[in-house]
Amino acid sequence: MSTETSLILVLNSGSSSLKFAVHETGARTALLSGLAERLGAAQPTITFKEADRKATHALPAATHTAALDAVLAELTRHGWLDRLTAIGHRVVHGGERFAASVVITPQVIADIESCSHLAPLHNPPALLGIRVAIERLPTIPHVAVLDTAFHQTMPPRAYMYALPMWVYRDHGVRRYGFHGTSHRFVAQEAVQMLDLDPADHGLVIAHLGNGSSATAVQDGRSVDTTMGMTPLEGLVMGTRPGDVDPGALIYLMRRTGWTVDEMDAMLNKQCGLLGLSELSNDCRELGNAAAEGHEGANLALDVFVHRLARHIGGLAMSLRRLDAVVFTGGIGENAARIREMTLQRLAPLGIELDAEANRRCVGGTPGLISTGNKPAALVVNTNEEWMIACDTAALARAGAEEQDSLKEIA
Incomplete structure (x- = not known):
C-alpha cells in the first residue's frame, strides 16, 4: 500500500458529540467528514458529508462507541477501512507536558488525564474518544494533537501571571493559550x-x-x-x-x-x-x-x-x-x-x-x-483537521520507519 493512497481519520470528541474527517495523505480537502450529535441524550444522530452528498442517520445508541462504529461502517462501505493507517485525536489541553503532537501510549494517556483538571469540559471526552478508538482499532497508530502545544514556546514573561509563585508551582496557574493548531496552520x-x-x-x-x-x-x-x-x-x-x-x-x-x-x-x-x-x-x-x-x-x-x-x-x-x-x-x-x-x-x-x-x-x-x-x-482559511492529519501522518510514518530500522538491527 503506497503512502499516497493511505487515509488518516481525524477525531474531535466532545462531551455530547464526535466530529470526524477522513483525509487522504497530502490532500487538504476531506474525502468524508461529519458530526455525531446528542450523544448521551435522546435521539442521537450522525451526519456524513461528501462532495456530492449529505446524509443524516439515527444512531442505535447515544454513545461515542456507537458513533465511531457508524464512522467505521461508512469507511467500510466505501472500501476505505483497509487504507486507514492512523487516527489523529484533537486534545484541548496538554498543560506543560506536551510541546508537540505525540503518538499515543499508555503514558501519554496518563499525562493527558493528569491535565484534565485544567480542562474539565474538554479533556475527559477527548480521552473517552481515544479509548474507544483504540479499542476498535488497536493495531494502527493513534496520535494526540494538542491545542496548547504550540504555545509552549512562549517565554515566562508572556505566560506568567503576577501572582505568588506558589500559585504557579503548586497549582499550574499560568497562561497556556488555545487554538494552537489553527494558529500554527495559519x-x-x-x-x-x-x-x-x-x-x-x-x-x-x-x-x-x-x-x-x-x-x-x-x-x-x-x-x-x-x-x-x-x-x-x-x-x-x-x-x-x-x-x-x-x-x-x-x-x-x-x-x-x-x-x-x-x-x-x-x-x-x-x-x-x-x-x-x-x-x-x-x-x-x-x-x-x-x-x-x-x-x-x-x-x-x-x-x-x-x-x-x-x-x-x-x-x-x-x-x-x-x-x-x-x-x-x-x-x-x-x-x-x-x-x-x-x-x-x-x-x-x-x-x-x-x-x-x-x-x-x-x-x-x-x-x-x-x-x-x-x-x-x-x-487565511484555517484548516485544523488537515493540520491534525498532517501531524498524524508524519508521526505514523516516522514510527513505521523506526520500527523497520529496529527490525534491520535485530
Whole structure:
C-alpha cells in the first residue's frame, strides 16, 4: 500500500458529540467528514458529508462507541477501512507536558488525564474518544494533537501571571493559550502567501469565531497569546467576556450570593456578544441588526473590535517587527465589516486597507486585503483537521520507519 493512497481519520470528541474527517495523505480537502450529535441524550444522530452528498442517520445508541462504529461502517462501505493507517485525536489541553503532537501510549494517556483538571469540559471526552478508538482499532497508530502545544514556546514573561509563585508551582496557574493548531496552520500559510522567510518573520494572527484568540508568531513560534489558563481570557467572544477585572467578579459574587458554578456558567454562556447585545452571539445577525440601528448590536460589535485592535497592537510589541496581521476563523474569514473596522483602528501600525479586496475575501476566498505597504493584512482559511492529519501522518510514518530500522538491527 503506497503512502499516497493511505487515509488518516481525524477525531474531535466532545462531551455530547464526535466530529470526524477522513483525509487522504497530502490532500487538504476531506474525502468524508461529519458530526455525531446528542450523544448521551435522546435521539442521537450522525451526519456524513461528501462532495456530492449529505446524509443524516439515527444512531442505535447515544454513545461515542456507537458513533465511531457508524464512522467505521461508512469507511467500510466505501472500501476505505483497509487504507486507514492512523487516527489523529484533537486534545484541548496538554498543560506543560506536551510541546508537540505525540503518538499515543499508555503514558501519554496518563499525562493527558493528569491535565484534565485544567480542562474539565474538554479533556475527559477527548480521552473517552481515544479509548474507544483504540479499542476498535488497536493495531494502527493513534496520535494526540494538542491545542496548547504550540504555545509552549512562549517565554515566562508572556505566560506568567503576577501572582505568588506558589500559585504557579503548586497549582499550574499560568497562561497556556488555545487554538494552537489553527494558529500554527495559519502562520505557515501566511508565510507562504506573503513569501516571507520562515526563519525571520513576525505575524499577529486573529482567530475569530464564537471562541476567539490572537497570537503573536515570531519565526514560526508562538511568543504571546490572548487566551490564558482558560479560554475565558483575552478577546470578546460569542458568549465569553474576555478580559475582565477579577475584582468585579468578586464584587458581583458578594452582591448576588452566586456560587462558583453560577459564576462559571454566566462567564461561559451569558457574556460576550450575547451579553452586550442582549440579542445574539452570532456576528452575522448582529451585523444585520446594527445596520438597522439596534443599539445593543452596535455596542457589542464596537466593544468586540476595540478589544481586538487593542490586543493586536499589544501583541505586535512582542515581535521584532510586524510583517502582517492575519484574520482567520468563522468571523475572521467572512466578516469583512469587522476586518475593516479593526484595521481602521490599527492605522497607527501603518496598515492600509484595500477596501475592494476586503469585500472579495469572504465565503472561503483568502487573500491580501491591504495595499502594497507593510505591514500587510491577510485573510487565511484555517484548516485544523488537515493540520491534525498532517501531524498524524508524519508521526505514523516516522514510527513505521523506526520500527523497520529496529527490525534491520535485530
